[in-house]
Amino acid sequence: MKGLVTKSTGSWYYVKSIETGEIIPCRVRGKFRLQNYKTTNPVAVGDYVEIELEQSKTEPSGIITFIYERENAILRKATKAGATYQIIATNLDGALLMVTPQHPFTPMGFIDRFLVLAEAYNVETTILFHKCDLYDEKDEYFQLLYNIYHQIGYKIFLTSIITKQGIEELKNFIKNKTFLLVGQSGVGKSSLLNTMDSSLNLKTQELSAKYLKGKHTTTFAEMHFLRSGGAIIDTPGIKELGLPNFQKWELGYWFREFIPYIKNCKYNNCTHINEPDCAVIAAVKNGDISTQRYNNYLNILLD
Numbered sequence: 001m002k003g004l005v006t007k008s009t010g011s012w013y014y015v016k017s018i019e020t021g022e023i024i025p026c027r028v029r030g031k032f033r034l035q036n037y038k039t040t041n042p043v044a045v046g047d048y049v050e051i052e053l054e055q056s057k058t059e060p061s062g063i064i065t066f067i068y069e070r071e072n073a074i075l076r077k078a079t080k081a082g083a084t085y086q087i088i089a090t091n092l093d094g095a096l097l098m099v100t101p102q103h104p105f106t107p108m109g110f111i112d113r114f115l116v117l118a119e120a121y122n123v124e125t126t127i128l129f130h131k132c133d134l135y136d137e138k139d140e141y142f143q144l145l146y147n148i149y150h151q152i153g154y155k156i157f158l159t160s161i162i163t164k165q166g167i168e169e170l171k172n173f174i175k176n177k178t179f180l181l182v183g184q185s186g187v188g189k190s191s192l193l194n195t196m197d198s199s200l201n202l203k204t205q206e207l208s209a210k211y212l213k214g215k216h217t218t219t220f221a222e223m224h225f226l227r228s229g230g231a232i233i234d235t236p237g238i239k240e241l242g243l244p245n246f247q248k249w250e251l252g253y254w255f256r257e258f259i260p261y262i263k264n265c266k267y268n269n270c271t272h273i274n275e276p277d278c279a280v281i282a283a284v285k286n287g288d289i290s291t292q293r294y295n296n297y298l299n300i301l302l303d
């Protein structure tokens with residue numbers, strides 16, 4: 001029976017039957033696990049799988065026997081040094097990165113790290129400037145971020161659950177697609193989902209001491225189906241995003257506005273740090289590439 005993995009809790013996977021829509025808790029066969037030794041989880045939310053129902057049980061449950069080929073996957077390093085990865089989600093049409101210039105402040109470093117991760121896995125990111133009821137369009141930091149990311153071609157929505165700005169447009173955008181939803185703890189992920197579909201009834205946290213301590217109300221990645229169509233994979237308050245291991249010269253290709261310049265660098269393995277005749281550095285100097293983006297490039301490169 002074919003199904004879609006909608007939630008994982010470590011050892012159990014919740015699989016939605018394609019035919020009936022029923023959700024069946026499933027386990028993975030031990031042997032199967034070993035074949036995927038490089039990742040901590042063999043199956044992830046977003047995977048299409050074949051399952052066998054277990055007849056003996058009174059409660060329906062199943063065993064995952066096969067994973068269909070993935071169109072894409074976003075992984076993160078399970079440990080900082082190690083070569084083990086955790087699959088966050090698979091088969092994505094895109095990612096929605098929630099950003100709040102304030103309450104909480106979203107550092108540009110956080111934004112760029114996620115954008116690089118998504119570029120590395122070939123997943124298109126759309127940026128949501130959320131809680132837009134809390135700042136006006138003249139807010140300096142908002143303007144800085146908006147101008148930078150708009151100019152380099154990221155699609156942007158301004159959203160608010162208070163004024164409902166952007167909500168209908170976003171629902172239309174999501175229709176028939178599956179997106180990963182990402183943002184710092186307290187940015188409003190659960191609230192936004194509840195506003196797009198009140199039947200979801202997700203737990204939210206009030207912006208209080210609770211969030212200042214960095215507690216998370218969400219713990220496991222889970223796919224939510226919106227009544228208006230499409231699906232969102234909510235992620236546990238992702239604190240750290242380990243990038244995949246990469247060659248130094250590769251990173252520039254994940255800063256999309258660097259790409260047209262890279263071919264004009266003198267060395268074809270240029271890392272754009274201090275090489276002679278580097279076209280990227282020249283573009284930063286004459287203002288064609290944002291200094292902030294370039295600094296974040298260096299931060300990631302020299303991590």
Ligand SMILES: Nc1nc2c(ncn2[C@@H]2O[C@H](COP(=O)(O)OP(=O)(O)OP(=O)(O)O)[C@@H](O)[C@H]2O)c(=O)[nH]1
Nearest residue numbers: 131160161185186187188189190191204205206207
């Ligand atoms: N003013 C304003 N507040 C919002 C908006 N969206 C969410 N909030 C508030 O922001 C706080 C955090 O929202 P949550 O939805 O719990 O945030 P979260 O991203 O799911 O947080 P984690 O579960 O920790 O990852 C809550 O107090 C919400 O009421 C908005 O558009 N405007």
Ligand SMILES: [Zn+2]
Nearest residue numbers: 265270272278
């Ligand atoms: Zn260069």
